[in-house]
Amino acid sequence: MAVHERGLAVIRHFEGLRLTAYRDPVGLLTIGYGHTGPAAAPGRRITRAEAERLLAADLADAEAAVDALVRAPVPAERRAALVSLAFNIGRENLARSTLLRKLNAGDVAGAAEEFGRWVHGTLRGRKVVLPGLVRRRAAERALFLGEPTGVPGDPGPSKSCAA
Secondary structure: OOOOHHHHHHHHHHHOOEEEEEEOOOOOEEEEOOEOOOOOOOOOEOOHHHHHHHHHHHHHHHHHHHHHHOOOOOOHHHHHHHHHHHHHHOHHHHHOOHHHHHHHOOOHHHHHHHHHHOOEEEEOOEEEEOHHHHHHHHHHHHHHOOOOOOOOOOOOOOOOOOO
């Protein structure tokens, strides 16, 4: 199952598209839409089509993680918020998160509140709040709850995503 269009809008907005490899805010070599794999080599340039292929592969990994870890039934937009989170924090972090534990226990509201805990990055050996992550988690939380995200390109909540 592909990620919902609203989740894709959130991911594209917050990852941005960079066709030349760069260091992200915590120093990871990155290219395309937040890809941190081998394609993100120093000085490497890719095409938009390559960036789309990398994004599709990275999304498939994030979707597989969500589908394997989430036991609670989730509407498409809620799943999309979880895919965006997993895309950014990784499967291992999602697997041991309180957010996942609360969601699988049926505590949707409690799980939604946990998005705000994932706003830190490590800079020069210290955990700091990254403003971009604060904005991203707010958009993911809104998506999770079926609310407007405020992200350009987000078509808005569907009638089928009542929380």
